[in-house]
Amino acid sequence: MSEQLAQPEHGPAIGQDEWVARHGQRRSLRGGPLGTLETRLLRVPWWAWLVLFLAAMSLLPLFSSSGYVRRVGFDTVLYMLLALGLNVVVGWGGLLDLGFVAFYGIGAYAYAMLDSDKFGIHLPSLVSVPLIVALGAVVGLLLGLPSRRLSGDYLAIVTLFFLQLFQTLTTNGDNAFGHDLTGGPNGLLNIDPLHAFGHDLIVQHRGVFAVSYYYVALVFFALVFVALRLVNHSRTGRAWRSLREDPLAAEAMGMPVNWLKLMAFSFGAATAAFTGTLFAALNGSVFPLTFYFVLLIIVYTMVILGGSGSMPGVVLGALIVSPLLELLRDPGKSRVVFYLAVLGGVVVAFRFSRKLGLVAAATAAFGFVAHAVAGAVDDRWVAGEHAGGAGGALAHWVIVPSHLAGWVPVVSYVGLIAVGLFLTLVPQRIRLVLLVPTLYLAAFVWENVMLVYPEPARYIVLGVILIALMILRPNGLLGEKRVEII
Amino acid sequence: MDTFIQLTVDALTLGSIYALIALGYTLVYGVLKLLNFAHGDVFMVGSFIGFGVLQLLGGTSNPSVPIWLLLVLVTLAAMAGCAVLGVVIERFAYRPLRDAPRIAPLISALGVSFFLANSMQLLFGAEPRNYDTFSLSNGALYLKGLDIGNVRVSLLRIITISSAFVLMIVLWFLVNRTRTGKAMRATSFDREAAAMMGIDIDRVIVFTFVLGSALAGAAGVLFALRVPTTVSIGFIAGLKGFTAAVIGGIGSIQGAMAGGLILGFAESYTQGYISTKWSDLVVFSILIAFMIFRPQGLLGRAEIRKV
Known part of the structure; x- marks a missing residue:
């Protein structure tokens, strides 16, 4: 009995408030090399992390004098x-x-x-x-x-x-x-x-x-x-x-x-x-x-x-x-952020599997075909300037009309939200098929509506992050898992 | 005396709109125990839907339908649009979090509010939208009206106040005299027990959001009939509406009506007799006073916590 109390790590010393307080640290660790690495990293004391972090932060002015x-x-x-x-x-x-x-x-x-x-x-x-x-x-x-x-x-x-x-x-x-x-x-x-x-x-x-x-x-x-x-x-x-x-x-x-x-x-x-x-x-x-x-x-x-x-x-x-x-x-940087985020999101959703390749290829093809068709129907539909300038393949992929009718932003934006929400309700197979046009629609909205007004657009991104986080991962990136006490 | 009558009419107009917003809060809070921060922005979206429909019907200077029908259509459209919006918000932002810690849906609601306000700004810009009701049949809505002493209460105000009260009576009837209303009250009283008695909780919650959001939509139109609306009114409107709900006793329908009117009177008299600038301070003081002396509000029940 007294041995147990002397060594609280080796058993649940129930009643000690240290034990209660440390519930977060007792979560199960992953196995394999990643798990070993995690264990090693956890052993680094907090002040060492802080010093390391401050050192890294203090280097910033050296890289850029702007x-x-x-x-x-x-x-x-x-x-x-x-x-x-x-x-x-x-x-x-x-x-x-x-x-x-x-x-x-x-x-x-x-x-x-x-x-x-x-x-x-x-x-x-x-x-x-x-x-x-x-x-x-x-x-x-x-x-x-x-x-x-x-x-x-x-x-x-x-x-x-x-x-x-x-x-x-x-x-x-x-x-x-x-x-x-x-x-x-x-x-x-x-x-x-x-x-x-x-x-x-x-x-x-x-x-x-x-x-x-x-x-x-x-x-x-x-x-x-x-x-x-x-x-x-x-x-x-x-x-x-x-x-x-x-x-x-x-x-x-x-x-x-x-x-x-x-x-x-x-x-x-x-x-x-x-x-x-x-x-x-x-x-x-x-x-x-x-x-x-x-x-x-x-x-x-x-x-x-x-x-x-x-x-x-x-x-x-x-x-x-x-x-x-x-x-x-900045529209130029904002565009890069958007495509990287979409790519990252798709990778997280499918991991590196055949589906990922399928969706990526299909989306790319869909875009080029849609662009070509739109261009063939009417030149003006694809003659628009990309906000902030976009070169290369992107200019032949996303449709950017030279003039947007007043209803287009509203319909495409609301439509994107509607389709996006709808996708969360349908079975996996249908979702996979619908994902391709949805991604393209998202790119269309981003290029034509969001990039034009960065001020509300970036706050919209914040709002979406907040809602999505609460639903998908309420403890955030590094938050400790809450113990549900029933 | 004339000032007093004028301010009282003002207070009634303002108060009935606050009451409509407060009802949405109180209904949702009663059933879900959730402070729906996005409600103020639903109100704002309602005023914009109303504006859009008004333009579709030819605008106020050249309406394609009679005035009364125009007003009814605009209000109904805003109510329907907001009801759909409310249901969508509930389904996608709140329902997944129903069993999460209580702080989670609150933060999600903050996100929804922020998302709605900024989306509306993205699509429609930040400039104010004026319904321009003065152009309707050469200002009849403003010039005609009821004379009380030397003060003329314009037709527009009478319409605003009376339609708000009609809506409240309809709501009272729905909640107290229909089966669904009964289910709502049961859910609000004890959600688990209600579920065990065979009440479809999801349906009740959706119905609650439909009612609350429709009222917000109507309030949005009634508000925008007199004052130009912008995408940023949602924040303040929501704040005042919730304060009204708290003063009246959150979860109580009559309380929300009373709270809205109290808030309207407080604000109107402060603006009239003291200063237009400090009415927020007075409202805040009332809120704090209620928090200290009567946290359950005017007509609310004191919360009994069972362990």
Whole structure:
């Protein structure tokens, strides 16, 4: 008996909270060489991964001196921070916080008020940033208080309304009882860069985005990552997970459920506020609409895609989604992303089998025939310019008319959705046959409708990712499998 | 006094539209315990379907059918279109997640909402669409009406308010006086027990989505009769509708109606007497007050958690 307790690895030491807390690690490992590799990789300590990751990230500016790439890198690090913050609330606490980006906004606005010419206050960053983090934590706590029981849906609606309220306050704050507090829709401008000990951390260096902010952001990221990891492996972290799995059982075990929820909320809010200071310091300006529903969905997609609950997961999610959104801005790159994604999807669906070859060949042939037929019927049907320019075989494959009648985008887009959804309902054999024209239709819609309007198109991609993930793989790429307790 | 009457009429118009949206939330929540974030965007799609049908019928300046028939057709088309949309959303985005953790369908619903709003922007652009009801028979809908004191309540407002109430009465009848309605109430009370009694749960849920989404479609048209609609109205409309449902007591049909009207009055009087800017703040305060003092809402039952 005492031996068993001394060696918890060798048997289910039921009743020990370490054992309960480690349920995620005890999942079965794959066999074979892949399994061996996985086991080996799992043995690498987390800090070694973090150092490796930071080293890889810090090499980015060496590869490209363009300000744009650095800027995207910086934004990605900000997204990673936001995803880590949201992960505390959604992934660990299991609470649906839809006001998350409002705390990001609060951080940014607070920094803008404490470090700009607006009120003539110029606090050193070493004072203002910790102050703002504390502010974020307190506001998070206060927002959580009203919905006492904080059951999922009520919390969601209160926080969503809070986001709306943040919008109202910042947009109308230029005339709050006669005082101009937030600059209204025009935002706050001329915000100080980060500064400490009398030195400014400059944003632009000879007209190019200075690399210093990228490294500062990485350092911030490392700090937040380590801090949150420590929290997650503390008593509080384990309590959060037990709360997420079964609030009722947690309460029965004597855990202060409400307090734990508020803590999760507050930690998430503080992280978001912290990230907000960085955002404001870099941009030098803040506007209300930056912190709205779109940003919320972006961060949620990152967390869900990476795997909510897993810190490396959400970081990976941010690392995928943020550059993806940038690529989708540009028609040329967006096209490459689309065809690669379709190809990847088909490969995942069929693995490398004869069916894959069949579908690929049939789709290619279908396209060339359709293009030739359309060209023969009317020249104008295939005379259109490919957005962003597409050369080679693609120009002879996808039909791009020189002029689209008003109904074509609507019908083809809605038709694509309808056929796509219908495909999930029919038996395998019919699906295989219908897949070919569907893929072609998808290419047609992408080239003719989506590429023309990148702004809604890239958000549509996000929405689709979010829905598909929830249905096909709710634990994301790296998320731990949830144990269903019955 | 005139201002007061004017604001009250405003409140009734706004409130009846909120109530229609809130009903959709409350019906779905009652049966599925799901906060359907996409509902606001269904409302928006409804207003666009209405606009499309209006254009098909010749627009307001040169309608090919009598005015009353035009309005009825536009509303019915929007209701039908939204009902189909609601069923599709339920089938493909919510049904696969029915047994998942509760947070999963919520996130899926967020995705649907985002997808719908952006798809509509992709297809129809972000510019506002105006029904231009003033052109209908030279502004009769605006100029004629009922006089209360010095205030003229325009025909359009009377139509909006009365059709909203007619719809609510029809809904009340459907839920309380028909077999399917009974099945709905049973499912809402206890889904498992209802299934064991031989109620086809899937059918009931589909029916619920049909009802809720059709009401949202009607609300979309009634809203757009007076105010130009854009692809981005869904977010706020959904938020207000859900708030109304919570205030009234989520899951309760009469509650949703009451909540919608309360919200309408709160907003209208705030805008009239205090400031147009801060009405959201007032509504939020009401929501918080309800959360603290009466979390089950006005007419809702307190949730009893059985273990």
